[in-house]
Amino acid sequence: MNEPNLTSLLEAMFHHSKEMIIFVNKSGEIVHMNAHAASTLDETDYDRSQFQHICNHCQGMYMSGGRVACSNCYLYQDEIVSFQVYMRTREGEVVPFIANFQRVDPENEISVFTLNPLAEQLKTQEIEHQKRLTQRIIQAQEGERKRISRDLHDGVTQELLNVLLEMRLLKYVDDREALNDKMVKSEESLSHLLDYVRNISVELRPASLDDLGIEAALKTHFKWIERQYGISVDFSFTVEQKRFNPEVETVLYRIIQEAIFNAAKYAEVDCVDVSLEEMKNEETHHIKFTIEDAGLGFHVGDTPVGTGLGLFGMSERASSVGGTVSVDSAPGRGTKVFGSIPV
Amino acid sequence: MNESSIEATLSNIREQFSFDLVVLTDIRIRQTNYMIRWKYSIGSSGEQWKRIALPRGKGVPGTVMKTGKSMIIDDIAGTDIERDLFRYPILKTEQLQSFIAMPLWNDDEEVMGILLMGNRSRRMFAEEEYEMIKHCVEKTLRKQILKELMVNE
Known part of the structure; x- marks a missing residue:
């Protein structure tokens, strides 16, 4: 042997x-x-x-x-x-x-x-992942288009049609006083319509973000949040510099918007804290942001309740300008979304 | 006491038909500006309803105003509303599960306000029950509102 x-x-x-x-x-x-x-x-x-x-x-x-x-x-x-x-x-x-x-x-x-x-296995996994993600992005995009289209159809088209009919009828009104009354009503309808269109455009992207900067845009947005969801936002802004690179401003705005939407949708709270502060020394200059609520919270590793695109979108947006986003949450202990962006 | 008498009427409706919550928008909707707010609330769980202000055409009041018809929902579970609940803040903050929302018309066939009556549990609204509620609202609340609008004008 x-x-x-x-x-x-x-x-x-x-x-x-x-x-x-x-x-x-x-x-x-x-x-x-x-x-x-x-x-x-x-x-x-x-x-x-x-x-x-x-x-x-x-x-x-x-x-x-x-x-x-x-x-x-x-x-x-x-x-x-x-x-x-x-x-x-x-x-x-x-x-x-x-x-x-x-x-x-x-x-x-x-x-x-x-x-x-592991490269081969990873590659197939990555392709699968990308496919799923693309599907969800397409779905979300379609949903958003549907919403805008409904907004335009139900709001703008209907209201315009009303005014059009009212105006057609004006021709047949002989009595001056009655005519005045009817014209005042048409005027009101038109002014509501104007507000409506303005609202759609602000919801899509606020002009104030480009014209006035992040602080003004956020303040307006928080007012809108309060009226829309009954949630008040406690905002602390201690940044000296007023304007930043437009990309950075957009990223900050969208991340904060998304984080508050999440709080409004899932946290069951009536108040959210938002703070923006500046971290500055010789080498680095960062904006630090925190969005915090004392609501329901969740297990960070769990499958998301919604599409999961929101959190993913936040980190993608942040990394597109070299920043980071982290989420800290636990059931019953609220949720904190925080991170920083170099400026 | 103008306000209190509308509130008293709302309170009666709430008790008589055992709703958890009865809310009413500003009753001068036509003249009020673009944002529509809830002005009277009986049975709410907090103060959040006061902050809510929706653009015309949005949320429960928007839907009722656009269609001019009552919404009768026995259970929001599984409906489009549930999927988009955050667009209906009053339902979400008050955690309503079922509700009736109806427009209140003046004599010129204009909507004066929107009334929402809801429960935090499922509730089947039978046809006769809805008619009874509607009848009562017209007899009491609508009259009361018209009276107040006259006094104020």
């Missing part, structure tokens, strides 16, 4: 496996890595006389919501299985891997870190 012993099998596996196998010590220095790992990872900065550190290659773990972060780093845990991590490769790209990290030698505190490429 010429049974190959386990050690030589393991050694063969280590050297020939298409899986990257890396042994690291407790501080993250690479003790051994197999040929596949060595050929995949970028070793240009590698000084062969020294230990190489895993952090030179690692670009962070994948967290929910698409963020990449070093919090909860695997190095400080005994065992994590099947998590996603980003590594820098020889080609200079940052590539996702599915990884396992297990402490195999507790005495010397050596762990084995195995990595398998």
